[in-house]
Amino acid sequence: MIRNYLNQYKKTPLTVRAALAYTICSILQRSLSIIAVILFTRMLTTEEYGQVSVYGSWQGIMTVFITLQVPYGTFSTAMLKYEDRRNQYTSCAQFFCVMMGGIAVAVITIFRTCFSQVFELPYFIIVFMIAEIVANAIILCWFARERFEYKYRSVVTFTVVQSMIGLLLMFLFVICSKERGYAKIVGNSLNSIIFGSIVLAFSFYIGKKIFVWEFLKYIIKFNLPLLPYYLSQIIFNSSDRIMISNLKSTSDAGIYSIAFSLGMLMNFILTAVLNAYQPWFFYRIKDGTAAQHKKNTTWIALGMAILVIGLITATPEIIGIMAGEKYRGAIWAVPPIAISLYVQYCTNIFLYLDFYHEIKVYMNIATISAAVINVILNWIFIPYVGFVGAAYTTLVSYIVFEIISFISYKKICKQYEYKEDVFEIKKLFLIQLVVMMLGLVLMLLYKSFTIRLMLIVAGILVVYFCRKTIIDVFKKIKTSGSNVL
Structure with a gap:
């Protein structure tokens, strides 16, 4: 029996195996994250948890300036462009991040008082932040390199081990400190720094190069014009918590987090x-x-939609288990944020052509527009509606981002004379409409556990009775990927 499963697994297309491995790894990693939330929401006050949340928001913004988001979209393009020098490009990209981190520490040190006041964080925490940013970028560059050739075993193993050790370090630091919010931050930072150093040494060993002007010029030329895109994207993902902390309280920022x-x-x-x-x-x-x-x-989109609806349905119970009664108010912010995830999926795939054809102008317009709208709406609604208002401004911002990204997609299809759409546009938007409607209806049923339980049971029964159709669908997907690489 086991041998048969192993034989079937070996015959499975590489892309399917990689996707399955990354999904399982993500589930394990997310499970550890849930354990961390359950643990630390009970060990930290809402204000201390707010400190961690605000730190994470500033970290996201600083990451853009320090790393220029080198490990992300443009990295895949570089793997195609420098197909015969991937190891060298990876090590040079990592060295670029280290160099930028050193510059950032120097600037922060010179203007330490100013940065501490703006970030509302001590100087030593900001230094840890920069070190963690560089370490994470190093790891993500290596991940991107491995993933591009579907070397998923090393990525999965590394991710699981790092996540487990990170959880242990944070717990030890928190129980041994009176400043528990900062202790959690330092524990997580040290974990990234340790593993990042290991990856950096390995990459330098196999890459043999830490500075190649051709690569450095490509990184700057490609990523610097995308700075508004990445920064705007981070702003409308992170500005909510920073603005809630300033316009309401750190405690509210913790609940929203x-x-x-x-x-x-x-x-x-x-x-x-x-x-x-x-x-x-x-x-x-x-x-x-x-x-x-x-x-x-489309099938990936449908799978994401089912997961999002299931999450929204069980939100009150999950919040109760994860965080306890003091975070109960968070349930009303979850549906619009969860719906944003599906919108984000559509936005990401529409931007694939922008990245492939190295067209930056549309991405910058999309993210800047979404970020500006998000900040303005937050400024208007947070003082009156609180963190729940921030959740809806997030959804509106993602929809604006998606619309402009879709316009960009259509323009590129026309510019490069694509004979037909590479996505099933109508189906993607139809699924999105259904997700939005169901999500808002389910929110009205949060006070009725019985009805929601009946809906969950009904959903499980539908999946069970349609299992043959679902299996056939997965077989088609599996077959379509059989000729990859």
């Missing part, structure tokens, strides 16, 4: 699937067969 974490619960799965899907999709664009596999994108 729980809602945001739960609403984005499936983000790890989405990211894992897209990390496996993007290289495959780039190859399909290259060989001109992307449109022939457009159903794959």
Whole structure:
């Protein structure tokens, strides 16, 4: 029996195995994150948890300036451009992040008083933040390199081990400190720094290069014009918590952070699937067969929609288990944030052509517009509606981002004379409409556990009775990926 399963697994297309491995890894990683939330929401006050949340928001913004988001979209393009020098490019990209981190520490040290006041964080915490940013960038560059060739075993093993040790370090630091919010931050930072140092040494060993002017010029030329895109994206993902902390309280920021974490619960799965899907999709664009596999994108979207609806349905119970009664108010912010996840999925795939064809102007317009709208709406609604208002401004911002990204997608299709859409546009938007309607209806049923339980049971029964159809669908997806690489 076990041997048969192993044989079937070995015959499975590499892309399917990679996606499955990354999904399982994300589930394990997210499970550890849930354990961490359950643990630390009970060990930290809402104000201390707010400190951690605000730290994370500033970290996201600083990451853009320090790393120029080198490990992300443009990295896949570089893996195609420098196909015969991938190891060298990876080590040079990592060295670039180290160099930028050193510059950032120097600037922070000179203007330490100013930065401490703006960030509302001690100087030593800001230094830890920069070190963690650099370490994470180093790890993510290596991940991107491995994922591009579907070397998923090393990535999965590394991720699980790092997550487990990180949880242990944070727990030890918190129980041994009176400043528990900062202790959790330092424990997590040290974990990233340790593992980042190991990856850096390994990458330098196999890459043999730490500075190649051709690579450095490419990184700056490609990523610097995208700075508004990445910064705007981070702002409308992170500004909510910073503005809630300033316009309301650090405690409210902590409660919103729980809602945001739960609403984005499936983000790890989405990211894992897209990390496996993007290289495959780039190859399909290259060989001109992307449109022939457009159903794959739709089925992934449908799977994400089911997960989002399930999450929204069980939100009150999950919040109760994860964080306890003091975070109960977070349940009303989860549905719009969770719906944003599906919108984010559509936005990401629409931008694939921008990244592939190295077109930056549309991405910058999309993110800047969304970020400006998000900040303005937050400024208007947070003082009156509180953190729940911030959740809805997040959804509105993502929809604006998606609309502009879709316009960009259509323009690029026309510019490069694509004969047909590479995605099933109508189906993607129809699924999104259903998710929005169901999400808002389910929110009205939060006080009725019985009705929601009946809906969950009904959903499980539908899946059970349609299992043959579902299996056939997965077989089609599996077959469509059999000729990858």
